[in-house]
Amino acid sequence: MAFIEVENLNKQFIIRKKREKGQLMRPKEEISALREVSFQVNQGELVGYIGPNGAGKSTTVKILSGILTPDSGCVSVDGLVPWADRKAHVRRIGVVFGQRSQLWWDVPIADSFALLKEIYHVPEAAYQARMGELTEALQLGDLMRTPLRLLSLGQRMRAELCGSLLHSPSLLFLDEPTIGLDAVSKLTLREFLQWENRQRGTTILLTTHDMEDITALCSRVMVLGHGRKLYDGELTDLLARYDTERIITARYEEEISGTAWPEGCQIRRNGENWIITYAPKKIPTAEMMARMQQAGHLRECTVQPQNVDRLIARMYQEMEL
Amino acid sequence: MMNRMRSFRTYGAIFRMRRRMETQYRGAVLGGVVCQVFFGLVLIAVYRALYTGNPQPMALSAITTYVWLQQAFFRMLLASDPDLMEKIRTGAIAYDLCRPLSLYGYYYARILAQKWMGSLLRALPMILLAILLPPGWGLAAPASWAALGCASAALLMGLCCVSAMENITMAFTMRTLDPRGVQAMMNLLMMTFSGNILPLTLFPDRWQRVITLLPYAQLLDAPIRLYTGEYALEEASRILAIQAGWTVILIGIGAYLWRLNQRRLIIQGG
Numbered sequence: 001m002a003f004i005e006v007e008n009l010n011k012q013f014i015i016r017k018k019r020e021k022g023q024l025m026r027p028k029e030e031i032s033a034l035r036e037v038s039f040q041v042n043q044g045e046l047v048g049y050i051g052p053n054g055a056g057k058s059t060t061v062k063i064l065s066g067i068l069t070p071d072s073g074c075v076s077v078d079g080l081v082p083w084a085d086r087k088a089h090v091r092r093i094g095v096v097f098g099q100r101s102q103l104w105w106d107v108p109i110a111d112s113f114a115l116l117k118e119i120y121h122v123p124e125a126a127y128q129a130r131m132g133e134l135t136e137a138l139q140l141g142d143l144m145r146t147p148l149r150l151l152s153l154g155q156r157m158r159a160e161l162c163g164s165l166l167h168s169p170s171l172l173f174l175d176e177p178t179i180g181l182d183a184v185s186k187l188t189l190r191e192f193l194q195w196e197n198r199q200r201g202t203t204i205l206l207t208t209h210d211m212e213d214i215t216a217l218c219s220r221v222m223v224l225g226h227g228r229k230l231y232d233g234e235l236t237d238l239l240a241r242y243d244t245e246r247i248i249t250a251r252y253e254e255e256i257s258g259t260a261w262p263e264g265c266q267i268r269r270n271g272e273n274w275i276i277t278y279a280p281k282k283i284p285t286a287e288m289m290a291r292m293q294q295a296g297h298l299r300e301c302t303v304q305p306q307n308v309d310r311l312i313a314r315m316y317q318e319m320e321l
Numbered sequence: 322m323m324n325r326m327r328s329f330r331t332y333g334a335i336f337r338m339r340r341r342m343e344t345q346y347r348g349a350v351l352g353g354v355v356c357q358v359f360f361g362l363v364l365i366a367v368y369r370a371l372y373t374g375n376p377q378p379m380a381l382s383a384i385t386t387y388v389w390l391q392q393a394f395f396r397m398l399l400a401s402d403p404d405l406m407e408k409i410r411t412g413a414i415a416y417d418l419c420r421p422l423s424l425y426g427y428y429y430a431r432i433l434a435q436k437w438m439g440s441l442l443r444a445l446p447m448i449l450l451a452i453l454l455p456p457g458w459g460l461a462a463p464a465s466w467a468a469l470g471c472a473s474a475a476l477l478m479g480l481c482c483v484s485a486m487e488n489i490t491m492a493f494t495m496r497t498l499d500p501r502g503v504q505a506m507m508n509l510l511m512m513t514f515s516g517n518i519l520p521l522t523l524f525p526d527r528w529q530r531v532i533t534l535l536p537y538a539q540l541l542d543a544p545i546r547l548y549t550g551e552y553a554l555e556e557a558s559r560i561l562a563i564q565a566g567w568t569v570i571l572i573g574i575g576a577y578l579w580r581l582n583q584r585r586l587i588i589q590g591g
Contacts, residue, residue: 062415065419066418066419067415067418067419069584086583087421087422088421090419090420090421091421093419095415095416095419097413097415097416100411100412100413100415100416101413101416102413102416104338104342105404106342106345107338107341107342111338114334115334115335115338118330118331118334118335119331119334119335119420119421119422120421121327121331
């Protein structure tokens with residue numbers, strides 16, 4: 001049996017709308033946050049969980065962490081049903097909600113950690129060892145005596161991660177952990193997550209809108225839209241599927257005629273630059289490059305890297321999300 | 322057994338943390354003291370005017386003592402934990418829900434700490450001040466040392482009782498996501514039947530027979546009457562038993578409501 005087993009998960013929320021003229025009661029509207037979602041995650045995997053706002057990602061995380069009860073469906077995490085065996089289950093998981101805080105606002109973060117140690121009954125020796133490890137990896141050493149309210153957003157997120165991991169959970173849920181962080185903080189956080197995943201074998205489920213988080217960390221992604229699972233598999237396969245056009249910018253030593261281009265690609269000129277848009281599925285990049293060299297003496301040539309955000313936007317559009 | 326000891330330690334740690342937070346807001350303490358002293362003086366001035374030429378069944382010094390003790394521990398009655406409300410409103414409560422704790426116990430420890438430390442910080446300077454006021458205005462000495470002891474015990478029971486009441490309000494807030502409706506109603510009952518607006522000793526005797534049995538009378542009215550000697554020492558065990566009874570009942574109701582809540586939770590926001 002897999003570490004996380006989710007089968008036919010359903011969850012609806014009832015929203016009461018504004019009363020219209022002539023209606024006695026406020027009309028109800030049912031919104032399906034999750035419809036028949038199933039997946040499995042093995043121990044030690046680092047899985048990205050993406051989808052537009054309101055797709056049901058957070059609902060899944062809340063159900064998996066035992067906060068929310070689904071309407072129907074089966075979930076088992078390491079043999080436990082999260083909402084039924086809540087206390088035993090939450091002892092083994094860590095959660096980071098990127099937009100909320102679990103640490104106490106006015107006291108040094110070290111004191112918040114000490115309270116979490118009591119809450120999770122972490123033995124003193126284990127606590128010391130783990131804290132040493134975490135403060136080093138997350139560069140928190142100098143901040144331990146600083147109250148949370150004086151920390152920057154990046155420092156705060158590192159502290160939150162430390163708080164969620166000090167009881168050494170085997171499973172970590174991250175709900176938008178890099179939201180609002182600067183580039184350096186994002187990189188530090190990603191490196192840390194990779195380290196935690198590789199060194200300790202912590203299974204990580206990462207929810208994010210930042211596609212760089214996903215490309216940097218996850219080989220497997222699940223895509224959710226309107227409460228349904230739309231894709232589950234390798235990130236590279238997903239990207240290939242929606243990688244329908246690519247752009248090359250080239251400059252030549254001499255004036256060239258521009259008639260030697262293969263069919264089906266679009267050519268634009270911008271001063272000395274030739275901007276060529278082509279479909280890599282029809283014309284392999286290698287062939288494209290060969291053709292370009294035949295056309296004249298290439299001085300400079302850049303292939304624009306895949307813009308993951310654009311690919312994902314195209315995917316959402318195509319899936320009508 | 323080991324487990325129970327350990328979780329007791331956990332709730333103790335939560336209590337200490339929340340207690341410490343309460344000592345952080347010294348400006349709020351000062352403001353509270355000034356406000357409550359003002360109210361105390363106004364109320365006593367009113368009673369003095371009422372008593373002039375109209376002898377009443379209750380001695381004036383007993384009334385002023387009642388008023389001061391009510392004002393000194395006012396914070397125990399009417400103060401919701403703003404952090405807790407904020408957590409429920411913003412959804413940060415999600416974090417508390419994924420702790421291996423009983424939610425009821427977690428919030429009870431927090432509420433107890435807030436009410437205990439919050440009222441103690443305000444009560445000590447106010448009691449000191451009230452002792453220094455001239456007779457007929459200030460706080461009189463307790464009926465006896467034993468009365469003081471019984472009153473202190475009853476005050477602690479009152480604290481446990483009021484925390485249980487507050488936790489019930491919290492459970493409803495979890496449902497309605499806004500405390501104001503429940504709170505406005507509860508505050509009215511609280512102010513009237515705890516003796517804060519008008520000492521319960523001044524209510525008609527027939528009313529008192531019922532009112533003194535309500536949970537509201539267990540919070541401050543019962544300890545104050547033990548202090549002034551209105552309740553004799555022989556009655557102390559009966560009073561404490563009533564207080565304990567209500568505390569158990571209210572904790573039972575609160576724990577049940579929290580369990581229901583946990584079954585149908587909606588966390589605010591993405």
